[in-house]
Amino acid sequence: MGEFDVITRYFSSLGSGEYVDLSVGDDGAALTVPPNSELIVSTDSSVLDTHFTDDLFPEDLGYKAVASAASDLAAMGAEPLGMTLALTVPSVDDLWLHGLSQGLTRACHEYRLPLVGGDTTRGPLSLTLTVMGFCPRNQKLLRSGAQVGDRVCVSGYLGDAAFGLAVMQGKYRGLEIDFEDQEYLVSRFTHPTARVDLGCRMRKLATSCIDLSDGLLQDAGHVTHASGVRFSIQSGAVPLSSALISAVGEAQALEFALNGGEDYELLFTLPPETDVPDELTVIGTVEAGEGVHCDVMSRGQGYDHFH
Amino acid sequence: MGEFDVITRYFSSLGSGEYVDLSVGDDGAALTVPPNSELIVSTDSSVLDTHFTDDLFPEDLGYKAVASAASDLAAMGAEPLGMTLALTVPSVDDLWLHGLSQGLTRACHEYRLPLVGGDTTRGPLSLTLTVMGFCPRNQKLLRSGAQVGDRVCVSGYLGDAAFGLAVMQGKYRGLEIDFEDQEYLVSRFTHPTARVDLGCRMRKLATSCIDLSDGLLQDAGHVTHASGVRFSIQSGAVPLSSALISAVGEAQALEFALNGGEDYELLFTLPPETDVPDELTVIGTVEAGEGVHCDVMSRGQGYDHFH
Numbered sequence: 001m002g003e004f005d006v007i008t009r010y011f012s013s014l015g016s017g018e019y020v021d022l023s024v025g026d027d028g029a030a031l032t033v034p035p036n037s038e039l040i041v042s043t044d045s046s047v048l049d050t051h052f053t054d055d056l057f058p059e060d061l062g063y064k065a066v067a068s069a070a071s072d073l074a075a076m077g078a079e080p081l082g083m084t085l086a087l088t089v090p091s092v093d094d095l096w097l098h099g100l101s102q103g104l105t106r107a108c109h110e111y112r113l114p115l116v117g118g119d120t121t122r123g124p125l126s127l128t129l130t131v132m133g134f135c136p137r138n139q140k141l142l143r144s145g146a147q148v149g150d151r152v153c154v155s156g157y158l159g160d161a162a163f164g165l166a167v168m169q170g171k172y173r174g175l176e177i178d179f180e181d182q183e184y185l186v187s188r189f190t191h192p193t194a195r196v197d198l199g200c201r202m203r204k205l206a207t208s209c210i211d212l213s214d215g216l217l218q219d220a221g222h223v224t225h226a227s228g229v230r231f232s233i234q235s236g237a238v239p240l241s242s243a244l245i246s247a248v249g250e251a252q253a254l255e256f257a258l259n260g261g262e263d264y265e266l267l268f269t270l271p272p273e274t275d276v277p278d279e280l281t282v283i284g285t286v287e288a289g290e291g292v293h294c295d296v297m298s299r300g301q302g303y304d305h306f307h
Numbered sequence: 308m309g310e311f312d313v314i315t316r317y318f319s320s321l322g323s324g325e326y327v328d329l330s331v332g333d334d335g336a337a338l339t340v341p342p343n344s345e346l347i348v349s350t351d352s353s354v355l356d357t358h359f360t361d362d363l364f365p366e367d368l369g370y371k372a373v374a375s376a377a378s379d380l381a382a383m384g385a386e387p388l389g390m391t392l393a394l395t396v397p398s399v400d401d402l403w404l405h406g407l408s409q410g411l412t413r414a415c416h417e418y419r420l421p422l423v424g425g426d427t428t429r430g431p432l433s434l435t436l437t438v439m440g441f442c443p444r445n446q447k448l449l450r451s452g453a454q455v456g457d458r459v460c461v462s463g464y465l466g467d468a469a470f471g472l473a474v475m476q477g478k479y480r481g482l483e484i485d486f487e488d489q490e491y492l493v494s495r496f497t498h499p500t501a502r503v504d505l506g507c508r509m510r511k512l513a514t515s516c517i518d519l520s521d522g523l524l525q526d527a528g529h530v531t532h533a534s535g536v537r538f539s540i541q542s543g544a545v546p547l548s549s550a551l552i553s554a555v556g557e558a559q560a561l562e563f564a565l566n567g568g569e570d571y572e573l574l575f576t577l578p579p580e581t582d583v584p585d586e587l588t589v590i591g592t593v594e595a596g597e598g599v600h601c602d603v604m605s606r607g608q609g610y611d612h613f614h
Contacts, residue, residue, distance in 0.1 A: 021345055025533070026450050027382035027518060028349035030442070033340040038328055041423065042335035043391040043437060047430035050395075075334035084350035086393070086435040088357075116348065123354035124431035128393040130350060132439075135337070143333050211334060226332070 017114035029116035042072035060190040062103025074199035078133030141209035146227035157241040162260020164189030181243035206268035230289030324421030336423035349379035367497040369410025381506035385440030448516035453534035457576040464548035469567020471496030488550035513575040537596030
């Protein structure tokens, strides 16, 4: 079976979209970037045994790879245009590829990210997604714009995905967890929600933004570093789901929220005069200084591939 | 050492260019696509033991990865905008990374492809490059436009890269080859030339285009298939370098040209009334029918990752 056939059979139905002029099948794809906007682009790899293990279903792998890539567009306030996939697989396993394509399909549609190009190669399992989006000129959200006096806000609940992963890994086998809570918590890891629409709506309101992929404290640290400010975070304000609190109690839940990763929620800084949208929770303030300070503990460490 | 440091140390100097608004360091990069043009995008992976072996110098790997990706832009008639790199390495080897960055740097400058984003991951060695370019609207070159009566043309000399690879692999140890010829032939494999400027100049002249990465016969077959035509190729017209003919004789040289790969020259079809530019050689004609026919042999097989 040729590489072209693999791409065509499983992925060619995913290639059409509002901004797609030409999809998979030529030397390159062609997209229309709306006038007076900037192209936003981001690349992410998921490598077996580094980012995921063999026991992750291919459906979940496909969905999660797209959602986490879309989350980078969300953090820039960018509207999705399309994406390319470089897929490296040890062999052509039809059942596995079918599962992967199902997860990709679901996420492609959910995040309006048609698959416009790709490369399929034999080798150790990995996926590299390059997502493209656009922003009206000079409206993109950056990490570097936080101002002293701003409030620090986050979307959703934090820590659920990190705990969901721990459950999948069998680390909490002794714990009695409500079945529906467990399903919800695991699904926050396998099917995170990229906040693409929220990112776009916050373009002219927020002074800075980042997506939370490596844990609140570590990612917040990227914003304070880029902006030259200090964050003071009130641990009591960090949004925790009732499912997570029920499962592990508030102290442990907070630990997952601060130092876990994979939430793919957004962190914004908002000027004092801006109304806080309903889906955001204020968790702290921007001050002069540097670093991220939290009232219960010193700065922890998130997940870093080379640590 | 954190992943961010790896990217920053070796690659951050490569991120500026005419169309780059924001480079490495935020959740995404921002590029300006000129008005009234289409964004062209292509993704290519190079995987250890599938596309290259351990004995390829990291400088060559870096250069070649960029040149082969730029070649896809050339084949679309696209002007380069920038690229992203997803780099997976088993460990942080400074000497190796330094070599890689030197090859990348040289090719980035040569092909005007600033490195605007990336992801560095631990895992089995591979590089995935996503290149972006632009074309004036409706001027992109496709595989599907060849017309009966057109002439088939190619740039440069074919077969040199495939023979250069064979030499590197020690397959021609007994053969007496002139030292300068050998250097030239190996360099055609390690440092192929992407014909970016030629592709752009041919936008309104050629009816179709493809870059020759898998061997003339196989790649020509993609054009005949997409265009619904037949190519009749005259073997005596296929351009062969004097270095390759000196090394292996004309018959073997032709075999490398037809079925070897990695030349990264461009194949165009040109209407009968169009002047053939100096850097192109006419090798055949477009006829009604299907497939690629060559007067010395039936259609051969190029390199296909899943064969």
